[in-house]
Amino acid sequence: MPERVVVVGGGMAAVRLAEHLGGDDRFAVTVLADEPHAPYNRILLSAVLEGTHAPSALTLRSQAWFADHGIDLRLGARVLEVDRDAREVVLVDGERVGFDRLVLATGSIPTLPPIRGLVRRDGTLHPKVHAFRSLADCRRLDEAASLLVEEGRSPVARPARAVVVGGGLLGLQVARALSVRGLRTEVVEGAGHLLASQVGPGGGWVLERDLRRLGTDVYTGARAVRLTDEGLRLDNGYVLPTELVVLTAGGRPSTSLARRAGLMVRRGVVVDSSLTSVTDDRVHAIGDCAEHRRRTTGFVPPAWEQAEVLARVLRGDATAYDGRRSVARLRATGLEVAVLGDPEHAEGEVVEMSNPIAGSHRRLVVHGGRIVAAALVGDLSRVGLITQLYDRGTVLGPDEPGQLLLPEAADAPAPLPDGAEVCACAGVTAGEVRACATVAECADRTRATTGCGGCADVVRRLVGSSPAPVAVG
Structure with a gap:
């Protein structure tokens, strides 16, 4: 009898696990997705809002693909409880689904910031307020933005305004998308600079400068405290008139199901190096909801790595997740x-270089001659090479860190060998991309371009080509 693997969640981590287990007769895989759509790429929702991608382009795997690979995909299937004693999950309609192995891939959920006026007396959000997590959220915001832009075309109307609460990766993507759509957009960030969780003040300042140059005002070190008829009031007393408020600040792992099941939960579902719950060796967690070594992640590359490791664990292979690799990309026009x-x-040791005039900031952290961390803002011409050195733990010479921070000359593209990583999300090399005839084939075979989308330009230049110098951007 095949082992029954039930995956709770239909996000990017769940799909990656399904890709590795589908078609393997040793497993009977059921994926319980609570949204009514086929699993899609949440990272590219801002591209849909911006208008560069159609919603259909975000689909990771179609319902037909799941069926062809022997996977039972159930859409709109919300799990109410986990009965660990009976080894069953209970759906909201009362149906019970038995499992031998349960994988929690429930992702994260947005949290409301402490802003008065966001929620009306009946418990619903104020009509101006939008979350931005799901495809349904994106569609609602898209409709609202379209209506405001259309109204703003009147000769007597002032430009419609939007305020994005949160200056993290998602906030900047949403702000840029709304600005491209024609809304006068402002960003409010409580920390002292943008992307405070990922980059230092130098990088944050370059981002703020770029946003202002692109027409988006930024308020850092300020918190929104109240939504009124006049607009969004900040803690410094300033009021931002606005027709839209988009909440992108705040989020936490979705762990309520695990807590009710009696699993150990801190910030996320606590797992060991085999991505197994420390409470129950028949339960696993991957993606945003998993906590490994007191760390949770919110990015695609570690979630996909966890899915690949867990697939090997379920097959009985000797493997472990170390949780060290983390790569994040900001996907937004002009940033x-x-x-x-x-x-x-x-x-x-920190090697850092800023060029405020060109709008670039680069920071490498080197330990024992190896790159252990990096932040690149404004110029990603060296990101492919730096990522390769970071992943491989290559020992650098004393002058190499500084040389890596210099931009590529426009007329001297860096050679990209077959072993160089092109797609950080899926871990795809240049050689694997070159082996594909089209971008669509590459996406299907390797999953390159289906994560953050940052590798799309390089993939387009590489498909079907022979090894040749290619500038990584």
């Missing part, structure tokens, strides 16, 4: 950011 590891807290 370029890549973060490897934890450049603000990693131990090591």
Whole structure:
């Protein structure tokens, strides 16, 4: 009898696990997705809002793909409880689904910031307020933005305004998308600079400068405290008139199901190096909801790595997840950011270079001659090479860290060998991309371009080509 593997969640980590287990006769896989859509790429929701991607382009795997690979995909299937004694999950309609192995891939949920006026007396959000986590959220915001832009075309109307609460990766992507759509957009960030969790003040200042240059005002070191008829009031007394408020600040791992099941939960579901719950060896957790070595992640690359490791664990292979690799990319028109590891807290010697005039900031943290973290803002011409050195733990010479921070000359593209990593999210090399004839084939075979989308330009240049110098951007 095949082992029954039930995956709770239909996000990017769940799909990656399904890709590795699908078609293997040793497993009978059931994926319980609570949204009514086929699993899609949440990272590219801002691209849909911006208008560069159609919603259909975000689908990771179709319902037909799941069926062809022997996977029971159930859409709109919300899990109410986990009965660990009976080894069953209970759906909201009362159906019970038995499991031999349970994988929690429930992701994260947004949290409301402490702003008075966001919620009306009947418990619903104020009509101006929008969350931005799901495809349904994106569609609602898209409709609201379209209506405001259309109304703003009247000769007597003032430009419609939007305020994005949160200056993290998601906040900047949403702000840029709304600005591109024609809304006068402002960003409110409580920390002293943008992307405070990923980059230092130098990088944050470059981002703020770029946003202002692109027409978006930024308020850092200020918190929104109240939504009124006049607008969004900040703690410094300033009021931002606005027709839209988008909440992108605040979020936490979705762990309520695990807590009710009696599993050990701190910030996330606590797992060991095999991504197994420390409470129950038949239960696993991957993606945003998992906590490994007191750390949770909110990025695609570690979630996909966890899915690959867990697939090997379920097959009985000797493997372990070390949780060290973390790569994040900002995908927004006119803004370029890549973060490897934890450049603000990693131990090591710091090599840093800023060019405020060109709008670039680069920071490497080197320990024992190896790159242990990096932050690149404004110029990603070296990101492919730096990522490769970071992943491989290559020992650098004394002058190499400084040389890596210099931009590539426009007329001297860096050679990209077959072993160089092109897609940080899926761990795809240049050689694997070159082996594909089209971008669509590459996406299907390797999953490159289906994560943050930052590798799309390089993939387009590489598909079907022979090894040749290619500038990584």
